[in-house]
Protein backbone atom coordinates (compact mmCIF):
# COMPACT_ATOMS: atom_id res chain seq x y z
CA UNK A 172 0.00 0.00 0.00
CA UNK A 173 1.17 3.52 -0.77
CA UNK A 174 0.76 6.49 1.58
CA UNK A 175 1.46 10.22 1.26
CA UNK A 176 3.10 12.73 3.63
CA UNK A 177 -0.24 13.85 5.07
CA UNK A 178 -0.90 10.29 6.20
CA UNK A 179 2.59 10.03 7.73
CA UNK A 180 2.11 13.30 9.56
CA UNK A 181 -1.31 12.31 10.95
CA UNK A 182 0.01 8.93 12.14
CA UNK A 183 2.86 10.66 13.97
CA UNK A 184 0.39 13.09 15.56
CA UNK A 185 -1.59 10.09 16.82
CA UNK A 186 1.61 8.62 18.24
CA UNK A 187 2.20 11.92 20.06
CA UNK A 188 -1.38 11.96 21.37
CA UNK A 189 -2.21 15.17 19.48
CA UNK A 190 -5.99 15.60 19.26
CA UNK A 191 -6.15 19.01 17.58
CA UNK A 192 -4.08 21.22 15.33
CA UNK A 193 -4.39 24.93 14.55
CA UNK A 194 -4.33 25.77 10.88
CA UNK A 195 -5.34 27.87 7.92
CA UNK A 196 -5.74 26.04 4.63
CA UNK A 197 -3.83 26.35 1.38
CA UNK A 198 -3.52 23.92 -1.54
CA UNK A 199 0.11 23.21 -0.65
CA UNK A 200 -0.90 21.60 2.64
CA UNK A 201 -4.19 19.91 1.72
CA UNK A 202 -2.81 16.35 2.15
CA UNK A 203 -2.43 17.16 5.87
CA UNK A 204 -6.03 18.38 6.11
CA UNK A 205 -7.29 15.24 4.35
CA UNK A 206 -5.30 12.91 6.59
CA UNK A 207 -6.38 14.72 9.77
CA UNK A 208 -9.98 14.29 8.63
CA UNK A 209 -9.42 10.54 8.17
CA UNK A 210 -7.72 10.20 11.56
CA UNK A 211 -10.25 12.30 13.53
CA UNK A 212 -7.71 14.94 14.43
CA UNK A 213 -9.64 18.15 14.96
CA UNK A 214 -8.57 21.09 12.82
CA UNK A 215 -9.20 24.44 14.49
CA UNK A 216 -9.21 26.56 11.37
CA UNK A 217 -8.50 30.18 12.20
CA UNK A 218 -9.01 33.41 10.25
CA UNK A 219 -5.36 34.43 10.38
CA UNK A 220 -2.20 32.33 10.68
CA UNK A 221 -0.97 34.55 13.50
CA UNK A 222 -3.92 33.38 15.57
CA UNK A 223 -3.17 29.73 14.71
CA UNK A 224 0.36 30.32 16.04
CA UNK A 225 -0.87 31.95 19.24
CA UNK A 226 -3.39 29.17 19.81
CA UNK A 227 -0.75 26.46 19.41
CA UNK A 228 1.48 28.46 21.77
CA UNK A 229 -1.25 28.77 24.42
CA UNK A 230 -2.22 25.11 24.04
CA UNK A 231 1.36 24.17 24.92
CA UNK A 232 1.51 26.62 27.84
CA UNK A 233 -1.72 25.18 29.24
CA UNK A 234 -1.27 21.47 28.65
CA UNK A 235 2.50 21.08 28.72
CA UNK A 236 2.26 19.24 25.36
CA UNK A 237 3.60 20.85 22.16
CA UNK A 238 1.02 22.83 20.19
CA UNK A 239 0.85 22.03 16.48
CA UNK A 240 0.21 24.65 13.79
CA UNK A 241 0.01 24.07 10.05
CA UNK A 242 0.21 26.93 7.56
CA UNK A 243 0.51 27.21 3.83
CA UNK A 244 3.46 28.25 1.66
CA UNK A 245 4.59 31.87 1.39
CA UNK A 246 2.19 34.25 3.17
CA UNK A 247 0.99 31.47 5.49
CA UNK A 248 4.55 31.16 6.76
CA UNK A 249 5.16 34.92 7.04
CA UNK A 250 1.82 35.42 8.82
CA UNK A 251 2.69 32.98 11.60
CA UNK A 252 6.07 34.58 12.34
CA UNK A 253 4.70 36.66 15.24
CA UNK A 254 3.06 33.62 16.83
CA UNK A 255 6.29 31.63 16.58
CA UNK A 256 8.40 34.51 17.92
CA UNK A 257 6.10 34.83 20.93
CA UNK A 258 6.59 31.17 21.77
CA UNK A 259 10.33 31.40 21.14
CA UNK A 260 10.81 34.28 23.56
CA UNK A 261 9.02 32.30 26.28
CA UNK A 262 10.52 28.87 25.52
CA UNK A 263 7.19 27.27 24.63
CA UNK A 264 7.27 23.94 22.72
CA UNK A 265 5.48 24.16 19.41
CA UNK A 266 5.67 22.24 16.12
CA UNK A 267 4.98 24.42 13.10
CA UNK A 268 4.62 22.87 9.68
CA UNK A 269 4.83 25.17 6.68
CA UNK A 270 3.92 24.40 3.11
CA UNK A 271 6.35 25.27 0.35
CA UNK A 272 6.50 25.36 -3.44
CA UNK A 273 7.54 21.99 -4.89
CA UNK A 274 11.21 21.07 -5.12
CA UNK A 275 10.72 20.57 -8.86
CA UNK A 276 9.46 24.16 -9.21
CA UNK A 277 12.50 25.82 -7.70
CA UNK A 278 13.42 29.09 -9.50
CA UNK A 279 10.53 28.78 -11.96
CA UNK A 280 8.44 31.52 -10.35
CA UNK A 281 5.68 29.28 -9.00
CA UNK A 282 2.91 30.63 -6.79
CA UNK A 283 3.87 31.53 -3.20
CA UNK A 284 7.55 30.76 -3.73
CA UNK A 285 9.34 31.60 -0.54
CA UNK A 286 12.01 29.89 1.55
CA UNK A 287 10.59 29.52 5.05
CA UNK A 288 13.61 28.01 6.79
CA UNK A 289 15.84 31.12 6.69
CA UNK A 290 12.89 33.22 7.93
CA UNK A 291 12.23 30.89 10.83
CA UNK A 292 15.83 30.22 11.82
CA UNK A 293 16.18 33.12 14.22
CA UNK A 294 12.89 32.42 16.03
CA UNK A 295 12.98 28.64 16.37
CA UNK A 296 15.19 26.09 18.11
CA UNK A 297 15.39 23.96 15.01
CA UNK A 298 14.23 24.56 11.47
CA UNK A 299 14.43 22.04 8.61
CA UNK A 300 13.39 21.44 5.01
CA UNK A 301 12.21 17.91 4.17
CA UNK A 302 13.38 16.67 0.78
CA UNK A 303 12.62 12.96 0.87
CA UNK A 304 8.93 11.90 0.97
CA UNK A 305 9.79 8.63 2.73
CA UNK A 306 11.38 10.47 5.66
CA UNK A 307 8.53 12.81 6.64
CA UNK A 308 7.55 10.71 9.69
CA UNK A 309 11.18 10.64 10.83
CA UNK A 310 11.43 14.44 10.56
CA UNK A 311 8.17 14.83 12.50
CA UNK A 312 9.55 12.73 15.35
CA UNK A 313 12.71 14.89 15.37
CA UNK A 314 10.54 18.02 15.45
CA UNK A 315 8.71 16.82 18.58
CA UNK A 316 11.96 15.82 20.26
CA UNK A 317 13.64 19.14 19.48
CA UNK A 318 10.61 21.16 20.66
CA UNK A 319 10.41 19.40 24.02
CA UNK A 320 13.97 18.56 25.00
CA UNK A 321 16.21 20.71 27.22
CA UNK A 322 15.00 24.31 27.08
CA UNK A 323 11.72 23.88 25.16
CA UNK A 324 10.81 26.03 22.16
CA UNK A 325 9.15 26.20 18.77
CA UNK A 326 10.48 24.24 15.78
CA UNK A 327 9.70 24.55 12.08
CA UNK A 328 9.33 21.86 9.45
CA UNK A 329 9.00 22.93 5.84
CA UNK A 330 7.47 20.38 3.49
CA UNK A 331 7.43 21.13 -0.25
CA UNK A 332 4.10 20.40 -1.98
CA UNK A 333 5.53 17.64 -4.21
CA UNK A 334 7.26 15.97 -1.23
CA UNK A 335 4.05 16.07 0.83
CA UNK A 336 1.80 14.66 -1.86
CA UNK A 337 4.22 12.01 -3.18
CA UNK A 338 3.02 8.48 -2.45
CA UNK A 339 5.54 5.94 -1.19
CA UNK A 340 5.33 2.29 -0.24
CA UNK A 341 4.29 2.07 3.42
CA UNK A 342 6.91 -0.58 4.18
CA UNK A 343 9.66 1.84 3.14
CA UNK A 344 8.60 4.35 5.80
CA UNK A 345 9.96 4.28 9.36
CA UNK A 346 7.56 5.37 12.09
CA UNK A 347 9.82 6.05 15.09
CA UNK A 348 8.41 4.87 18.41
CA UNK A 349 10.90 5.75 21.13
CA UNK A 350 12.76 8.93 20.43
CA UNK A 351 12.89 10.95 23.64
CA UNK A 352 14.84 10.81 26.91
CA UNK A 353 12.91 8.90 29.58
CA UNK A 354 13.95 11.05 32.52
CA UNK A 355 14.50 14.73 33.17
CA UNK A 356 17.91 16.05 34.39
CA UNK A 357 18.24 15.81 38.19
CA UNK A 358 20.23 18.08 40.53
CA UNK A 359 23.51 16.99 42.21
CA UNK A 360 22.96 15.99 45.90
CA UNK A 361 25.66 18.43 47.16
CA UNK A 362 23.79 21.35 45.58
CA UNK A 363 20.57 20.25 47.29
CA UNK A 364 22.29 20.14 50.69
CA UNK A 365 23.89 23.54 50.15
CA UNK A 366 20.55 25.04 49.09
CA UNK A 367 18.84 23.73 52.21
CA UNK A 368 21.69 24.98 54.42
CA UNK A 369 21.31 28.48 52.99
CA UNK A 370 17.52 28.52 53.19
CA UNK A 371 17.34 27.20 56.75
CA UNK A 372 19.90 29.76 57.94
CA UNK A 373 18.01 32.66 56.30
CA UNK A 374 15.89 35.10 58.29
CA UNK A 375 14.06 36.59 55.32
CA UNK A 376 13.91 33.95 52.55
CA UNK A 377 11.75 34.13 49.43
CA UNK A 378 11.09 31.75 46.55
CA UNK A 379 10.73 33.33 43.12
CA UNK A 380 8.93 30.77 40.96
CA UNK A 381 8.74 31.38 37.23
CA UNK A 382 6.75 29.60 34.53
CA UNK A 383 9.48 26.94 34.40
CA UNK A 384 7.92 25.35 37.49
CA UNK A 385 4.53 24.95 35.82
CA UNK A 386 5.99 23.77 32.52
CA UNK A 387 8.07 21.12 34.31
CA UNK A 388 4.84 19.90 35.94
CA UNK A 389 6.17 20.97 39.34
CA UNK A 390 3.35 23.13 40.76
CA UNK A 391 2.22 20.51 43.29
CA UNK A 392 5.84 19.90 44.30
CA UNK A 393 6.33 23.62 44.86
CA UNK A 394 3.26 23.76 47.13
CA UNK A 395 4.53 20.77 49.10
CA UNK A 396 7.99 22.30 49.57
CA UNK A 397 6.52 25.63 50.65
CA UNK A 398 4.14 24.02 53.14
CA UNK A 399 7.02 22.04 54.62
CA UNK A 400 9.50 24.89 54.93
CA UNK A 401 7.19 27.89 55.41
CA UNK A 402 9.06 30.00 52.85
CA UNK A 403 6.84 32.58 51.09
CA UNK A 404 6.49 32.45 47.29
CA UNK A 405 6.24 35.11 44.65
CA UNK A 406 5.28 33.51 41.33
CA UNK A 407 4.96 34.47 37.70
CA UNK A 408 2.73 33.58 34.76
CA UNK A 409 1.25 30.12 34.87
CA UNK A 410 2.98 29.23 38.13
CA UNK A 411 0.91 31.92 39.87
CA UNK A 412 -1.58 30.18 42.14
CA UNK A 413 0.56 27.04 42.73
CA UNK A 414 0.49 28.34 46.29
CA UNK A 415 -2.90 30.12 46.43
CA UNK A 416 -2.43 33.88 46.45
CA UNK A 417 -3.89 35.90 49.29
CA UNK A 418 -2.66 33.30 51.81
CA UNK A 419 0.31 34.03 54.12
CA UNK A 420 2.78 32.15 51.91
CA UNK A 421 1.26 32.95 48.49
CA UNK A 422 2.38 36.51 47.89
CA UNK A 423 1.23 37.10 44.30
CA UNK A 424 2.77 37.95 40.94
CA UNK A 425 6.28 39.29 40.32
CA UNK A 426 5.02 42.76 39.51
CA UNK A 427 2.93 43.57 42.59
CA UNK A 428 4.33 41.11 45.10
CA UNK A 429 7.81 42.16 44.02
CA UNK A 430 6.93 45.64 45.24
CA UNK A 431 5.76 44.21 48.53
CA UNK A 432 8.99 42.27 48.94
CA UNK A 433 11.01 45.40 48.28
CA UNK A 434 8.90 47.35 50.78
CA UNK A 435 9.13 44.69 53.48
CA UNK A 436 12.89 44.94 53.71
CA UNK A 437 16.00 43.18 52.52
CA UNK A 438 15.53 39.59 51.44
CA UNK A 439 18.58 37.67 52.63
CA UNK A 440 18.12 34.46 50.64
CA UNK A 441 16.32 33.85 47.39
CA UNK A 442 15.55 30.59 45.62
CA UNK A 443 14.89 31.34 41.95
CA UNK A 444 13.09 28.48 40.19
CA UNK A 445 12.59 28.40 36.43
CA UNK A 446 12.57 32.17 36.09
CA UNK A 447 14.93 34.05 33.81
CA UNK A 448 16.48 37.18 35.29
CA UNK A 449 15.08 39.92 33.08
CA UNK A 450 12.35 42.53 32.90
CA UNK A 451 9.84 40.44 34.87
CA UNK A 452 12.18 40.09 37.82
CA UNK A 453 13.09 43.76 37.54
CA UNK A 454 16.42 42.89 35.92
CA UNK A 455 19.37 40.86 37.18
CA UNK A 456 20.65 43.46 39.62
CA UNK A 457 20.18 47.11 40.42
CA UNK A 458 17.53 49.08 42.25
CA UNK A 459 14.62 47.73 40.20
CA UNK A 460 15.37 44.06 40.75
CA UNK A 461 13.15 42.04 43.08
CA UNK A 462 16.39 40.40 44.20
CA UNK A 463 18.44 42.70 46.45
CA UNK A 464 22.11 43.02 45.36
CA UNK A 465 23.50 41.43 48.52
CA UNK A 466 21.02 38.54 48.85
CA UNK A 467 22.28 34.98 48.58
CA UNK A 468 20.80 33.52 45.41
CA UNK A 469 20.19 29.92 44.41
CA UNK A 470 19.07 29.60 40.81
CA UNK A 471 17.54 26.51 39.23
CA UNK A 472 17.00 26.34 35.48
CA UNK A 473 16.78 23.58 32.87
CA UNK A 474 19.07 25.72 30.73
CA UNK A 475 22.56 26.10 32.19
CA UNK A 476 23.13 29.19 30.05
CA UNK A 477 20.45 31.07 32.02
CA UNK A 478 22.22 30.76 35.34
CA UNK A 479 23.98 33.92 36.39
CA UNK A 480 22.48 36.22 33.76
CA UNK A 481 23.05 39.77 34.97
CA UNK A 482 24.16 39.01 38.53
CA UNK A 483 26.29 36.72 40.64
CA UNK A 484 24.66 33.47 41.77
CA UNK A 485 25.83 31.59 44.85
CA UNK A 486 24.38 28.20 43.88
CA UNK A 487 23.52 27.39 40.26
CA UNK A 488 21.63 24.20 39.47
CA UNK A 489 21.09 23.23 35.84
CA UNK A 490 18.24 20.74 36.22
CA UNK A 491 14.53 20.18 35.84
CA UNK A 492 12.50 22.26 38.33
CA UNK A 493 10.20 19.43 39.35
CA UNK A 494 13.05 17.01 39.93
CA UNK A 495 14.87 19.67 41.96
CA UNK A 496 11.81 20.44 44.08
CA UNK A 497 11.30 16.74 44.74
CA UNK A 498 14.91 16.33 45.82
CA UNK A 499 14.68 19.44 48.01
CA UNK A 500 11.49 18.20 49.70
CA UNK A 501 12.92 14.72 50.25
CA UNK A 502 15.99 16.10 52.00
CA UNK A 503 14.13 18.93 53.75
CA UNK A 504 11.94 16.36 55.53
CA UNK A 505 15.05 15.27 57.43
CA UNK A 506 15.39 18.74 58.99
CA UNK A 507 13.27 20.93 61.25
CA UNK A 508 11.75 24.09 59.80
CA UNK A 509 10.16 26.99 61.60
CA UNK A 510 8.11 29.65 59.87
CA UNK A 511 9.61 33.12 59.99
CA UNK A 512 6.50 34.74 61.44
CA UNK A 513 7.97 38.26 61.77
CA UNK A 514 9.05 38.20 58.13
CA UNK A 515 5.69 36.82 56.95
CA UNK A 516 3.91 39.53 58.95
CA UNK A 517 6.04 42.25 57.35
CA UNK A 518 5.23 40.92 53.90
CA UNK A 519 1.53 40.92 54.80
CA UNK A 520 1.72 44.55 55.94
CA UNK A 521 3.34 45.52 52.65
CA UNK A 522 0.56 43.75 50.76
CA UNK A 523 -2.06 45.57 52.80
CA UNK A 524 -0.43 48.92 52.00
CA UNK A 525 -0.47 48.20 48.27
CA UNK A 526 -4.08 47.04 48.37
CA UNK A 527 -5.13 50.12 50.33
CA UNK A 528 -3.75 52.30 47.53
CA UNK A 529 -6.41 50.93 45.20
CA UNK A 530 -9.33 50.91 47.66
CA UNK A 531 -10.92 53.97 46.03
CA UNK A 532 -10.52 52.49 42.57
CA UNK A 533 -12.65 49.53 43.71
CA UNK A 534 -15.59 51.74 44.73
CA UNK A 535 -18.43 50.27 42.61
CA UNK A 536 -19.99 53.74 42.27
CA UNK A 537 -16.81 55.38 40.92
CA UNK A 538 -17.41 57.09 37.60
CA UNK A 539 -15.84 56.65 35.09
CA UNK A 540 -15.09 52.99 35.76
CA UNK A 541 -11.50 52.50 37.00
CA UNK A 542 -9.60 49.87 34.95
CA UNK A 543 -8.31 48.31 38.20
CA UNK A 544 -11.90 47.71 39.27
CA UNK A 545 -12.72 46.14 35.90
CA UNK A 546 -9.71 43.82 36.14
CA UNK A 547 -10.58 42.95 39.74
CA UNK A 548 -14.21 42.17 38.87
CA UNK A 549 -13.38 40.09 35.79
CA UNK A 550 -10.72 38.21 37.77
CA UNK A 551 -13.22 37.34 40.49
CA UNK A 552 -15.40 35.48 37.93
CA UNK A 553 -12.60 33.06 37.11
CA UNK A 554 -10.36 33.01 40.19
CA UNK A 555 -11.73 29.78 41.68
CA UNK A 556 -12.76 27.82 38.62
CA UNK A 557 -11.52 29.36 35.44
CA UNK A 558 -8.84 30.96 33.33
CA UNK A 559 -7.90 34.62 32.98
CA UNK A 560 -6.14 35.80 29.83
CA UNK A 561 -4.75 39.34 29.88
CA UNK A 562 -3.83 41.27 26.74
CA UNK A 563 -2.96 44.94 26.29
CA UNK A 564 -0.52 47.47 27.63
CA UNK A 565 -1.86 48.96 30.83
CA UNK A 566 -4.76 46.48 30.75
CA UNK A 567 -2.19 43.71 31.29
CA UNK A 568 -0.65 45.67 34.16
CA UNK A 569 -4.05 46.10 35.83
CA UNK A 570 -4.75 42.38 35.43
CA UNK A 571 -1.33 41.49 36.88
CA UNK A 572 -2.10 43.61 39.92
CA UNK A 573 -5.78 42.93 40.52
CA UNK A 574 -5.91 39.18 39.87
CA UNK A 575 -5.47 36.81 42.75
CA UNK A 576 -4.59 33.37 41.39
CA UNK A 577 -5.94 30.45 43.38
CA UNK A 578 -4.82 27.58 41.15
CA UNK A 579 -1.79 27.14 38.88
CA UNK A 580 -1.92 27.10 35.09
CA UNK A 581 -4.93 29.39 34.86
CA UNK A 582 -3.43 32.81 34.18
CA UNK A 583 -2.04 33.73 30.77
CA UNK A 584 -0.46 37.12 30.28
CA UNK A 585 2.29 38.59 28.15
CA UNK A 586 5.80 37.26 27.93
CA UNK A 587 9.10 38.69 26.79
CA UNK A 588 7.89 39.54 23.26
CA UNK A 589 5.28 41.87 24.80
CA UNK A 590 3.05 40.90 21.90
CA UNK A 591 -0.36 42.53 21.74
CA UNK A 592 -3.16 40.55 20.10
CA UNK A 593 -2.61 37.25 21.90
CA UNK A 594 -5.78 37.64 24.00
CA UNK A 595 -8.55 36.10 21.90
CA UNK A 596 -6.43 33.23 20.46
CA UNK A 597 -5.07 32.41 23.93
CA UNK A 598 -8.63 32.45 25.29
CA UNK A 599 -9.86 30.06 22.60
CA UNK A 600 -7.02 27.63 23.29
CA UNK A 601 -7.83 27.81 27.01
CA UNK A 602 -11.47 26.92 26.39
CA UNK A 603 -10.33 24.01 24.25
CA UNK A 604 -7.96 22.82 26.97
CA UNK A 605 -10.43 23.29 29.84
CA UNK A 606 -13.93 23.00 28.28
CA UNK A 607 -15.66 22.82 31.66
CA UNK A 608 -14.10 26.00 33.03
CA UNK A 609 -14.97 29.66 32.59
CA UNK A 610 -12.56 31.55 30.37
CA UNK A 611 -12.32 35.35 30.42
CA UNK A 612 -10.11 37.47 28.20
CA UNK A 613 -9.42 40.98 29.50
CA UNK A 614 -8.02 43.07 26.67
CA UNK A 615 -7.22 46.63 25.72
CA UNK A 616 -9.32 48.23 22.98
CA UNK A 617 -6.19 48.59 20.86
CA UNK A 618 -5.09 44.97 21.30
CA UNK A 619 -8.50 43.47 20.61
CA UNK A 620 -8.34 44.78 17.04
CA UNK A 621 -5.29 42.72 16.15
CA UNK A 622 -7.02 39.34 16.06
CA UNK A 623 -10.63 40.53 16.13
CA UNK A 624 -11.82 38.13 13.41
CA UNK A 625 -11.11 35.22 15.74
CA UNK A 626 -14.55 35.93 17.22
CA UNK A 627 -15.60 34.06 14.08
CA UNK A 628 -13.41 31.08 15.02
CA UNK A 629 -14.96 31.13 18.50
CA UNK A 630 -18.46 30.92 17.03
CA UNK A 631 -17.71 28.27 14.39
CA UNK A 632 -15.92 26.05 16.89
CA UNK A 633 -18.36 26.75 19.72
CA UNK A 634 -15.75 28.04 22.16
CA UNK A 635 -17.69 30.23 24.60
CA UNK A 636 -15.06 32.64 25.81
CA UNK A 637 -16.04 35.97 27.40
CA UNK A 638 -13.91 38.79 25.94
CA UNK A 639 -14.00 41.95 28.05
CA UNK A 640 -12.65 45.12 26.47
CA UNK A 641 -11.09 47.74 28.74
CA UNK A 642 -12.07 50.58 26.42
CA UNK A 643 -10.04 53.67 27.28
CA UNK A 644 -10.30 54.88 23.67
CA UNK A 645 -6.55 54.75 23.16
CA UNK A 646 -3.40 52.73 22.87
CA UNK A 647 -3.39 53.67 26.53
CA UNK A 648 0.11 52.70 27.59
CA UNK A 649 1.61 54.63 24.66
CA UNK A 650 -0.66 57.64 25.07
CA UNK A 651 0.02 57.88 28.78
CA UNK A 652 3.74 57.51 28.24
CA UNK A 653 3.68 60.46 25.82
CA UNK A 654 1.63 62.41 28.32
CA UNK A 655 3.86 61.78 31.34
CA UNK A 656 7.11 62.17 29.44
CA UNK A 657 6.30 65.05 27.11
CA UNK A 658 2.97 66.57 28.14
CA UNK A 659 -0.64 66.27 26.91
CA UNK A 660 0.00 68.48 23.88
CA UNK A 661 2.51 65.90 22.53
CA UNK A 662 0.00 63.03 22.33
CA UNK A 663 0.21 61.80 18.76
CA UNK A 664 -0.89 58.64 16.93
CA UNK A 665 -2.04 56.91 20.09
CA UNK A 666 -5.73 57.81 20.34
CA UNK A 667 -8.64 55.63 19.26
CA UNK A 668 -12.38 56.28 19.13
CA UNK A 669 -15.31 55.37 21.40
CA UNK A 670 -15.77 52.38 19.12
CA UNK A 671 -18.71 50.00 19.56
CA UNK A 672 -16.61 46.84 19.26
CA UNK A 673 -19.45 44.70 20.63
CA UNK A 674 -21.57 45.56 17.57
CA UNK A 675 -18.84 44.43 15.20
CA UNK A 676 -18.37 41.23 17.23
CA UNK A 677 -22.14 40.63 17.23
CA UNK A 678 -21.99 40.34 13.46
CA UNK A 679 -19.93 37.16 13.91
CA UNK A 680 -22.71 35.78 16.10
CA UNK A 681 -21.42 36.41 19.61
CA UNK A 682 -23.38 37.62 22.63
CA UNK A 683 -22.79 41.39 22.89
CA UNK A 684 -22.82 43.82 25.84
CA UNK A 685 -22.01 47.52 26.10
CA UNK A 686 -21.30 49.07 29.52
CA UNK A 687 -20.62 52.68 30.45
CA UNK A 688 -22.46 52.79 33.77
CA UNK A 689 -20.48 51.47 36.78
CA UNK A 690 -23.58 49.64 37.99
CA UNK A 691 -23.78 47.74 34.71
CA UNK A 692 -20.46 45.86 34.89
CA UNK A 693 -21.55 42.90 37.02
CA UNK A 694 -24.97 42.34 35.36
CA UNK A 695 -23.34 42.44 31.90
CA UNK A 696 -20.72 39.88 32.94
CA UNK A 697 -23.42 37.71 34.52
CA UNK A 698 -25.39 37.72 31.26
CA UNK A 699 -22.27 37.09 29.17
CA UNK A 700 -21.22 34.02 31.19
CA UNK A 701 -24.82 32.77 31.40
CA UNK A 702 -25.30 33.03 27.62
CA UNK A 703 -23.14 29.95 27.05
CA UNK A 704 -21.90 31.58 23.85
CA UNK A 705 -18.74 33.46 22.96
CA UNK A 706 -19.29 37.00 24.19
CA UNK A 707 -17.92 40.51 23.74
CA UNK A 708 -18.37 42.92 26.66
CA UNK A 709 -17.28 46.43 25.74
CA UNK A 710 -16.67 48.47 28.89
CA UNK A 711 -15.92 52.21 28.74
CA UNK A 712 -13.28 52.98 31.38
CA UNK A 713 -11.47 56.07 32.64
CA UNK A 714 -9.18 57.27 29.81
CA UNK A 715 -7.12 59.41 32.20
CA UNK A 716 -6.01 56.78 34.72
CA UNK A 717 -2.30 56.09 34.35
CA UNK A 718 -0.97 52.74 35.54
CA UNK A 719 1.92 52.47 38.02
CA UNK A 720 4.08 50.79 35.38
CA UNK A 721 3.94 53.78 33.04
CA UNK A 722 4.72 56.05 35.97
CA UNK A 723 7.61 53.83 37.01
CA UNK A 724 9.29 53.72 33.62
CA UNK A 725 8.59 57.22 32.40
CA UNK A 726 9.55 59.11 35.52
CA UNK A 727 12.45 56.78 36.32
CA UNK A 728 11.14 56.60 39.86
CA UNK A 729 13.11 54.61 42.36
CA UNK A 730 11.78 51.26 43.44
CA UNK A 731 9.58 50.29 45.08
CA UNK A 732 6.89 52.11 43.10
CA UNK A 733 4.32 51.53 45.79
CA UNK A 734 6.34 53.66 48.19
CA UNK A 735 6.83 56.29 45.55
CA UNK A 736 3.13 56.45 44.75
CA UNK A 737 2.30 56.63 48.42
CA UNK A 738 4.49 59.70 48.68
CA UNK A 739 2.91 61.25 45.59
CA UNK A 740 -0.64 60.53 46.63
CA UNK A 741 0.02 61.30 50.28
Ligand SMILES: Cc1ncc(C[n+]2csc(CCOP(=O)(O)OP(=O)(O)O)c2C)c(N)n1
Nearest residue numbers: 563564565566591615616617618646647648
Ligand atom coordinates in the same frame (compact mmCIF):
# COMPACT_ATOMS: atom_id res chain seq x y z
C1 LIG B 1 2.00 43.85 18.34
C2 LIG B 1 2.40 45.06 19.12
N1 LIG B 1 2.29 46.28 18.58
C3 LIG B 1 2.62 47.39 19.28
C4 LIG B 1 3.10 47.29 20.56
C5 LIG B 1 3.51 48.53 21.35
N2 LIG B 1 2.54 48.79 22.43
C6 LIG B 1 2.81 48.45 23.70
S1 LIG B 1 1.57 48.84 24.74
C7 LIG B 1 0.63 49.48 23.51
C8 LIG B 1 -0.74 50.05 23.78
C9 LIG B 1 -1.78 48.99 24.01
O1 LIG B 1 -3.06 49.57 23.94
P1 LIG B 1 -4.34 48.77 24.40
O2 LIG B 1 -4.37 47.41 23.84
O3 LIG B 1 -5.54 49.60 24.10
O4 LIG B 1 -4.16 48.61 25.95
P2 LIG B 1 -4.03 49.75 27.07
O5 LIG B 1 -2.59 50.13 27.16
O6 LIG B 1 -4.88 50.91 26.62
O7 LIG B 1 -4.54 49.12 28.29
C10 LIG B 1 1.31 49.39 22.29
C11 LIG B 1 0.76 49.86 20.98
C12 LIG B 1 3.26 45.97 21.08
N3 LIG B 1 3.76 45.74 22.31
N4 LIG B 1 2.86 44.89 20.36
